[in-house]
Amino acid sequence: MALDRKDAENAVRGDEPSALCPMPDIAQLIGGKWKLIVLQILIFQGTKRFNELRRLIDGVTQTMLTNQLRALERDGLVSRKIYAEVPPRVEYTATPRAIALTKMFHAMHEWWESEQS
Amino acid sequence: MALDRKDAENAVRGDEPSALCPMPDIAQLIGGKWKLIVLQILIFQGTKRFNELRRLIDGVTQTMLTNQLRALERDGLVSRKIYAEVPPRVEYTATPRAIALTKMFHAMHEWWESEQS
DNA sequence: TCCAATAGTATCATTTTCCGCACTATATAC
DNA sequence: GTATATAGTGCGGAAAATGATACTATTGGA
Numbered sequence: 001m002a003l004d005r006k007d008a009e010n011a012v013r014g015d016e017p018s019a020l021c022p023m024p025d026i027a028q029l030i031g032g033k034w035k036l037i038v039l040q041i042l043i044f045q046g047t048k049r050f051n052e053l054r055r056l057i058d059g060v061t062q063t064m065l066t067n068q069l070r071a072l073e074r075d076g077l078v079s080r081k082i083y084a085e086v087p088p089r090v091e092y093t094a095t096p097r098a099i100a101l102t103k104m105f106h107a108m109h110e111w112w113e114s115e116q117s
Numbered sequence: 118m119a120l121d122r123k124d125a126e127n128a129v130r131g132d133e134p135s136a137l138c139p140m141p142d143i144a145q146l147i148g149g150k151w152k153l154i155v156l157q158i159l160i161f162q163g164t165k166r167f168n169e170l171r172r173l174i175d176g177v178t179q180t181m182l183t184n185q186l187r188a189l190e191r192d193g194l195v196s197r198k199i200y201a202e203v204p205p206r207v208e209y210t211a212t213p214r215a216i217a218l219t220k221m222f223h224a225m226h227e228w229w230e231s232e233q234s
Numbered sequence: 235t236c237c238a239a240t241a242g243t244a245t246c247a248t249t250t251t252c253c254g255c256a257c258t259a260t261a262t263a264c
Numbered sequence: 265g266t267a268t269a270t271a272g273t274g275c276g277g278a279a280a281a282t283g284a285t286a287c288t289a290t291t292g293g294a
Contacts, residue, residue, distance in 0.1 A: 019161055019222040021229040023153045031148075033252075036140045044136055050271055061253055066272065086261040087270040100231060104224035105136040111217055112138040150282075167241055178283055183242065203290045204240040 029075050034068045042094035050090050146192050151177055151185045159211035167207050
């Protein structure tokens with residue numbers, strides 16, 4: 001059920017927020033080649049360890065996965081728990097801040113599905 | 118109102134779609150430094166001409182704006198109408214496919230707002 | 235006659251992002 | 265004693281994205 005132009009313009013003038021939040025700032029948080037994929041997995045499949053993510057994400061390198069996870073952690077979107085074991089174990093979990101993105105993922109998903117028709 | 122972990126996991130197992138659509142494909146369409154900004158403007162503020170967009174988007178160069186608009190047009194997200202006038206006039210409009218992203222923008226907006234608290 | 239405005243294109247430079255490879259530590263298993 | 269697994273770090277380079285600059289066409293107006 002696609003919205004038409006009228007709906008879209010109402011979204012600006014009505015009670016609804018205008019959705020004109022700063023995209024560059026948002027891109028800073030969830031942009032980049034792997035961040036959305038990582039978040040998608042952690043949000044919808046729960047906690048994962050480093051190498052589990054590595055295996056789930058096709059084509060990601062160790063370096064990049066580390067980078068992106070560090071950035072997500074810095075921005076409070078994932079939490080990192082280290083277990084003092086050998087071999088080492090590190091688990092990554094989506095924070096509430098990340099889980100609040102669930103609706104956005106669903107909206108994206110619906111959009112994507114409607115495209116495939 | 119942030120969702121908790123349980124909600125997130127239910128989203129996978131319940132009737133809801135899992136929201137595990139391919140992020141790389143989506144990034145192809147709406148990734149890039151300027152695309153989301155352009156779409157945001159065209160969706161929520163309606164049709165704009167080239168130089169209007171240029172003035173609205175802080176820091177964008179002519180080259181990049183042309184690039185991104187061409188890419189969006191190729192992907193059926195904006196339509197381009199040329200008026201045979203002098204000086205030339207070219208108007209860009211969000212297509213229904215782009216307007217269907219409205220919900221996603223709203224979800225992003227809500228998320229962003231909830232962050233600022 | 236020359237400048238202004240619009241919507242570009244072409245070319246090259248730069249910046250940012252990303253990848254490959256080698257390297258580390260540790261304890262357990264063989 | 266050697267190999268294995270995990271979760272990394274560090275370095276250098278390639279590739280992709282982005283930017284700067286100069287150029288085009290047209291015509292109305294000073």
